[in-house]
Amino acid sequence: MGSMLYGTPALQTPDKTVLAEIEDMRQDLKYRLAETHRWDGQLRRQLQARAIQGSNSIEGYKASVEDIQSIMAGEEPLDASANVAKEIAGYQQALTYIGMLSRASVFRYDVGLLNALNFMMIGHHRNKTPGVIRPGGIYVRDSGTGQVVYEGPDAELVEGLLDELVLWLNEGELEAPSYVRAAMAHFNLVKIHPWRDGNGRMSRALQTLVLGRDRILTPEFSSIEEWLGEQRTTFEYYDVLGAVGRQRWSPHGDTLDWVRFCLRAHHMQAQRVRQRLTEAGEIWMLLEEQVDADGLNTRCVSALYEAFVSRRLRRSRYQSDEGLSQGQAARDLRDLAAKGWLQPYGETKGRYYEAGPRMAALKADFAERVTPLRDPYRA
Structure with a gap:
């Protein structure tokens, strides 16, 4: 078997250690994903988009x-x-x-x-x-x-x-x-x-x-x-x-x-990915408190979350995520802009929203808390 192909190498002790740690993280992720959360769909879509972006940018x-x-x-x-x-x-x-x-x-x-x-x-x-x-x-x-x-x-x-x-x-x-x-x-x-x-x-x-x-x-x-x-x-x-x-x-x-x-x-x-999953929960809870304090509909959290993790948000995305009519989605986004959460740009079809001053402040706060990644082979 494998005579004509490049062969699979034998792993050494450091490789087995790294593999065991990957397995642990994977089991932990699986366990955490077994519970459903409001932000799961958006997180999955983000991850898929980033994989597509990575492979194509190469x-x-x-x-x-x-x-x-x-x-x-x-x-x-x-x-x-x-x-x-x-x-x-x-x-x-x-x-x-x-x-x-x-x-x-x-x-x-x-x-x-x-x-x-x-x-x-x-x-x-x-x-x-x-x-x-x-x-x-x-x-x-x-x-x-x-x-x-x-x-x-x-x-x-x-x-x-x-x-x-x-x-x-x-x-x-x-x-x-x-x-x-x-x-x-x-x-x-x-x-x-x-x-x-x-x-x-x-x-x-x-x-x-x-x-x-x-x-x-x-x-x-x-x-x-x-x-x-x-x-x-x-x-x-x-x-x-x-x-x-x-x-x-x-x-x-x-x-x-x-x-x-x-x-x-x-x-x-x-x-x-583990960091992102943890952060997604924290961001969502934080935004829920803010939306509640502003007397906005809870569904607006999904628009704010998208604006938090992405550079910009389009009405159609929010509309389909929350199953809204065009009018409802447009109204929600207008309210969010009026309260300083979002900033609209462009006209009609090309219109999109970026972080407004209040959202920018929240994002800056989170950007401070960078947890560096650990190279498992440099222990």
């Missing part, structure tokens, strides 16, 4: 979390270009399907599924034969220098390699920790580089699917795509992919540095 497609949430809701983004919006919508469609597959009672990995996910992501680039295995060689170039940094395996090997990867996903090393299997699925797929485009995003999405199939947490809570999309981490990600993968397809088992990089990312992202 490829140079940049959009704000607010625009991504608009695209997720089928609305026009305020700033993102039409090209970027297509990339975001394609990726969101694939991730939504991955979320459904994570919960499916009948499931097997197969090459057709991987091709279909690739088509969902980049189907709007018909010239790149989306969802179809590449017919020739492929070279990954450094966007800055134009130098070839990686050469994928010959086209005639790709079918066999994908078959082997799928067999391994279904039956290979099932006793290995799912974080390790997900990391190796990501690594092997990105190194096989089977399509003409979308290989990086596909590999990150496959990692999310492997974790989702483990059903410990939903994909939004287990993805490291947001973490990978941060500039400093993106550089490290490319460095470790290059160092472990070498310059051309050369399967070997010396992949511990890659798995370590992924375990660290999971640990840091889990710390961050």
Whole structure:
């Protein structure tokens, strides 16, 4: 098994410690998410938007979390270009399907599924034969220098390699920790580089699917795509992919540095998600008190929460979150603006709200309380 693929490394003591801590955080999150809270839906949507943002920004497609949430809701983004919006919508469609597959009672990995996910992501680039295995060689170039940094395996090997990867996903090393299997699925797929485009995003999405199939947490809570999309981490990600993968397809088992990089990312992202979950509860309670004191309807908390965690809020989002009529939503937002919670910008269709002076003061207060994340390998 695995003779043609990059092999799964043996973990060392520090890795096992980090893995145990990730498991503890994951169980804790699962326990905390078992209770339903008013802010859960908004938090999940934020996390999904951030994962989409991270994975796409690595490829140079940049959009704000607010625009991504608009695209997720089928609305026009305020700033993102039409090209970027297509990339975001394609990726969101694939991730939504991955979320459904994570919960499916009948499931097997197969090459057709991987091709279909690739088509969902980049189907709007018909010239790149989306969802179809590449017919020739492929070279990954450094966007800055134009130098070839990686050469994928010959086209005639790709079918066999994908078959082997799928067999391994279904039956290979099932006793290995799912974080390790997900990391190796990501690594092997990105190194096989089977399509003409979308290989990086596909590999990150496959990692999310492997974790989702483990059903410990939903994909939004287990993805490291947001973490990978941060500039400093993106550089490290490319460095470790290059160092472990070498310059051309050369399967070997010396992949511990890659798995370590992924375990660290999971640990840091889990710390961050846990902080966000705690903060969400605190912010919501605080806003409830304020809304109550102002004699506003309790439902307004959801608009204020959105304005707190996002840079801006649109009426349509609040309207659908609270199941209101257009008039009710507009009236609530007008009241919130009159009381200094929100500040309106733009006209009619392009109108949106940002934090007003009272909200800005609350946000500033919270911004002071930064809890630094702990690098689990630097104990």
